[in-house]
Amino acid sequence: MESNGEKARVLVFASGDEKGGGSGFQELVEFSRTNPPVLDAQIIGAISNHEHGGVRKRADAFHIPFEHWAGPYDAKGYRSFVEKYQADFVMCSGWLKFVRGLDPAKTVNIHPGPLPRFGGSGMYGHRVHEAVMAAFHQGEIIQSAVTMHFVDEAAYDHGPIIFQMPVLIRPDDDAESLAKRVNEKERAWQSYILNLVVHQHIYLSNGQVFYKGGTPRRLFY
Numbered sequence: 001m002e003s004n005g006e007k008a009r010v011l012v013f014a015s016g017d018e019k020g021g022g023s024g025f026q027e028l029v030e031f032s033r034t035n036p037p038v039l040d041a042q043i044i045g046a047i048s049n050h051e052h053g054g055v056r057k058r059a060d061a062f063h064i065p066f067e068h069w070a071g072p073y074d075a076k077g078y079r080s081f082v083e084k085y086q087a088d089f090v091m092c093s094g095w096l097k098f099v100r101g102l103d104p105a106k107t108v109n110i111h112p113g114p115l116p117r118f119g120g121s122g123m124y125g126h127r128v129h130e131a132v133m134a135a136f137h138q139g140e141i142i143q144s145a146v147t148m149h150f151v152d153e154a155a156y157d158h159g160p161i162i163f164q165m166p167v168l169i170r171p172d173d174d175a176e177s178l179a180k181r182v183n184e185k186e187r188a189w190q191s192y193i194l195n196l197v198v199h200q201h202i203y204l205s206n207g208q209v210f211y212k213g214g215t216p217r218r219l220f221y
Contacts, residue, residue, distance in 0.1 A: 008041040008198045011087035013095035014048055014055045022048075022055035023183075024093035024110065024190060029062045031191035039191040041198045045085045049097060075101025091194055092151065096124055099151050104159055105204040107151040108197055110190050112182045114145040114164065119157030129175040129182065136169045143168045144178060146185045148193050150204050160209045162202055163193045 010032075016022040025046055031038035043064055048055035051068040059066035065085075069077065078101045082090065090102055092109040099107065111119055113128035123131065132144045143166045152159040167182050196202045201212040 006042075008088040009044045009086060010039075010041045010089045010091055010194070010198070011044060011082060011085045012046045012091045012093055013097075013099075014046060014093045015096040016048055016050055016054035016094065018050050018053045020054035021050075021094065022046075022053070022058045024187060025055055026058045026062070027187040028091065028093060028191055028194070029058075029064060037195075039195045039198070041089070041195065044087065045081075047081055071097075073097040073100070078102050089194075089198055090151075091190075093190065098156060100153055102151065104150045104152045108162065108194060109149055109151045109157065109159070110186055111147045111149070111157050112144075112179070112186060113147065114141075114143075114166075115147045115149060115157055115161060118144075119147075121156045123157065126175060126179060129179040132169070133173065133175050133178060136173075141169070144182055146182060146189060148190070150209070160204060160207065162197065162209055163189065165189055 012025050012028060014022055014025040028039060029043050032041060032043050045065045045067065046055055046059040047067050047069050049069055049071070050056070056066050071077070078099060082102065088106065090107045092099060092107070112125070113119065113132055118128050118131055129144070132141070135141045145167055146165045147161060148163040149161045150159040165185055167185060169178060203210055
């Protein structure tokens with residue numbers, strides 16, 4: 001989505017934590033700076049609920065504007081950031097707060113597990129991998145997944161799914177080893193899929209996801 005030859009502007013919401021985190025945000029920035037760019041867009045800012053955490057350190061290192069947001073996490077607050085940064089798209093990359101008031105067609109989230117089953121309030125980070133492993137040991141599933149979806153306001157981790165890449169669970173896996181492989185795939189695919197959204201190869205219309213030229217079956221399951 002470009003106007004006057006300028007690249008689309010992407011605002012990233014990323015929680016990280018007080019001591020670290022923010023690797024997904026860093027990958028977005030790096031993949032926007034490769035030649036040619038994997039993510040052909042501008043990362044124009046980073047918002048985090050941790051004032052001096054990992055997201056801020058990474059943003060400072062890349063000279064990306066950073067803002068600490070202590071809440072309240074309401075529609076007015078989200079819209080004010082989008083308006084301030086003149087963002088065309090919002091990417092929630094490890095953002096743990098409920099999103100309100102944004103255009104679902106312009107707002108994308110990435111989740112480290114299969115949705116809808118392993119999503120919702122309280123289901124984030126390591127909790128997702130522990131729940132997936134429990135279901136695996138009960139013989140209910142054979143795989144986890146990286147999921148990206150447009151964000152609506154019905155619930156946490158809710159909205160039309162854009163992309164889901166399965167990650168087969170190995171017999172000797174535990175939550176830590178599974179998390180490592182899932183996170184590797186998150187970082188590998190996040191920028192690529194977001195780029196397709198930014199350039200309208202994937203888009204939301206009347207609550208349904210459409211893929212320009214048809215669904216690439218090797219990527220979408």
